[in-house]
Amino acid sequence: MIAETGLAALWLAAGLAALQFLLMILALRSGAEVARAMRSIALVQGVLTLVAFVMLLVVFARSDMSVALVFENSSVVKPFIYKVAGAWGNHEGSMLMWVTILAVAGAFLAVLAHRTGERTLLAALGAQALLALGFYAFLLFASNPFARLWPPPPDGQGLNPLLQDPGLAFHPPTLYLGYVGLSVAFSLAVGALLTGEVDSRLGRAMRPWVLGAWLLLTLGITAGSYWAYYELGWGGYWFWDPVENASLMPWLAATALLHSINVLAARGALKAWTMMLAVIAFSMSMVGTFLVRSGILTSVHAFAIDPERGTFLLALLAIYVGAAFVLFAVRGANLKEGAPFELVSRESGLVINNLFLTVILGVVFVGTLYPLFAEAVSGEKMSVGTPYFNAVAGPLALLLAALVGVGPLLAWRRERRPVLKKLTVPALLGATALAITIILAPQIHILPRLGFAVAAYLAAASILPLIGRNPLRAPLATWGMVVAHFGIAVALTGMAANSAFTTERLAIANPGDVLSVGPWQVQLESVTPAAGKNWTAIQAQLRATRGSGIVTLAPQMRYFSDPPMETNESAIASFWNGQLYTVVGRQDVSGAWQLRLWWKPFVTLIWAGGGLIALGGALALFGRIWMLFRRRSRAAEWRTERYA
C-alpha cells in the first residue's frame, strides 16, 4: 500500500505539472485570471512529490523486499541509517529525489517570490513545471522506483559497501539540492526572456537561489572530495574523474553566475551574459546528471550503463537546453544593456572573473568530453587525465586567485583611486612566501610554489574590504565575500602543501617492523581479525611516534558478504599540521602485510577552505534574506501606520 501511495502521488503531481504548464501558456497569451491558481498548484505539486519521496524512505526503512528497488539495493542486516540512505543510493531513488527537489523548489518559488513582475513569475513557474514534467515522465515510464516484486524474496542483494558510509547520507542530497536549486535560476531566466523583463529586480530575485544552490554545491563537492579521500584509500582528494568533473562544471558556471548576477542586481548591466550563464549553469547540472546516470563515461563511480534510460535523459536535455538556448539566441537581441561602466571598475573586475571561470569551465568540459569526440571522429581510444587538467586549469586558477584580491577593492562604474597601493602589504607577503619556499624548499615544483605565494597574498588581500571601516557595521554580504575569498587562500595553501610535501611509503611489513614516513616512525604491532554487522575484516594495529607524540591507528581491509566486495578502510590521524594516512593491504606469500603510509602536511586545509567558502555563501545568503525581511516588515509598518 505504501509503495502504491507513492506512485499515485507521483502521477497526481505529474498531472498538476501539466496543468501548471498549460496555465502558463494561457497566462502569457491572454493574461487569464485563472493563471493565479498556478501558485497553489505549484505548492500542491511540491507537497505530492514530497509524499512520494517519504513513501520511498518508508519502504526502505522497513526493508520491504516486495519492492524491487529495495530488493536490489538493500539487505535486512544493514545498519538502519544505510537502509534509509540506500533509498537514494541507486538510479530510481536518486531520480525521485531529483524530481522532489525540483518540485519543492518550484513550490518555494511560488510562495516566496515577490520581487519579480507577476508575468515573469508565472512564466518561470510554467518553465519549472515543464522541467518537472519531463522528469516525472522519466520516472513513471522508464525508472519506476515503486515497482513490485512477487513473491517477495526473503532478503535483498545489498548496497555497494563503498556507499555504506556516513558520507553517502549527506553527499548526494547536498549535491542534488545544489544542482536542482539552479533550476530556479534557469526557470527565472527563461521566464524573463519570455516576458522581456530582464532587469535588476530579476537579478535580486534570482540571487538568493543562486547563492543557496552554489553554497550547497560547494559543500557537496567538498564533502565528496573528503569521502573519496578516506574511503577509496588512494590518499588523493581530487582525481579529475568524469563524475567529479560533472559536479565541478555546474559549480564553475554557478560561481560565474553568482558574480555576474551582482552586476545585474546592482547596476542592471550584463543582462544577456547573466541570462546565458543562468541557462548554462542548470544545463551543466543536467549534463552532469546525464553523464552520471547514463554511465556513458568510464569512471570510478560505477553506475550501470543503460542505453534506454540514457536516450530518455538525453532527449530531455536536448529539448530543455536546446529550447532555452533558442529562446536566448532570439530574445537576447532585444535586451538593452543597462548602466555603462569604464575599463577600471567593479563591473570590469567581475567581467574578468567571469571570463576566467568560463575558460576554466571550457577546459574541464573539453577534457571530460574530448575522449568521446576523439573516438567518434578517429575511432581512436584515449583518456584525458590529471596532467592535462593540472597543467591547463592550474595556472588559470592561480591567476584568477591573484585577481580575486583586486576585484572587491574596485568601485562600481569607475575607479579613479590608486587601488593597487592598498595591495602593498599583501604583495609583500606573497613575495616573502615565495622567497621562503625558494630558500627552504628549492626542489618543489613551480605550481605549488606559486600556490604558496598567491595564497599568502590572497589571505591578506581578501580581508582588505573590511579594513578602513567598522567591520561590525559592514553588511553580512561583504563578510560573506571576505570569508569565501579567504577560504580560497586556505584551500590553496592545503593543495600546495599536499602537492609539495606529501611523503609516501609502500612497504611489506611483518609484525614488529618499524617504517618511517615523513617525521613519523610507524610500527606494525599486530594484525587481527575484526567483525561488524555485515562485514568481517583484518585489522592492523599501528603505533606511530613522532618525537614524544604517540598515536595508534587501526586500518582495516573489510570483506562484505552481500554483495561480495573488499574495501580498504583507511585509518587517519589528524594533527594541526597534517594527517598521517594508513592503509593495510593483502598478505604476501611469505606472511608479511602490505602497508601504505602517507604523511600529508596541512592537507586538511583543503576541506577547511572549502568549508569557509561555503560559510561565506551562507553568510551572504543570510544577509540578503535578513535585509529582505527587514525591508518587508518596515514596509508593513509603514502601511499600518499610514492606513491604521
Add this chain to the structure above:
Amino acid sequence: MANGTLRMTRAVRFAPLALLLLIIAALVWRLATPADTNVHSTLEGKAVPGFDLGEALPGKPALSSADLASGQPHLVNIFASWCVPCVTEVKVLEALRERGVRIDGIAVRDRPEDLAEFLALNGDPYERIGSDERSQVQISLGSSGVPESFVVDGKGVIRYQHIGAIEHSDVPMILAKLEQAR
C-alpha cells in the same frame, strides 16, 4: 568595453546552441555505439611462451608448453586453491569438460595439500596441472590475476584470453572460440 557595455553579436548568441548540438551529436553517437570496454590481449595470435612446470600434486600429470601443441585445442585455466571466484568457476569448467573440452590448469602459488582439498571439494576438470610456484609462467602469459583462461589451438598458439571467472553464460562463447581454434 570602455565607457560602454558588452553587446553580444548574433553569432555569439547562437554559439551555445551550436555547441549544444555538437555535444548532443557526440552523445547520440556514443549511445548508439556503446564503448567496447574489453582489453584485448596482445598475446592473442602468438605462440605460448616456452615453459615446463613441475607437478602440482602427486599423481597428476604436470604441464609444459609442449603438451599444449598436441594438435588439439586446449583451455588453459590459471587458478589457485586460495582464490574464491575459482570455486564457482571450477563447476563451469566441469560442465565444459563434460562437453569434451580438454582443460589444463596452472596452479599459482599453491600447496599440494591445499590443492588436493580444493579439487576433492569442488571437482577436478583438469587433465594436467602445472605448479607455478612463483607466478613466473602466469606473468609470461600476460596474466595479472586468478582466475584467467586461455584458448590455445593445436599448434600452441593463443587464440583468446579470458580475464576473470568463466560464467555459465560464457560457455557458448568459449565453445565457439575452441571450435574456431580447431
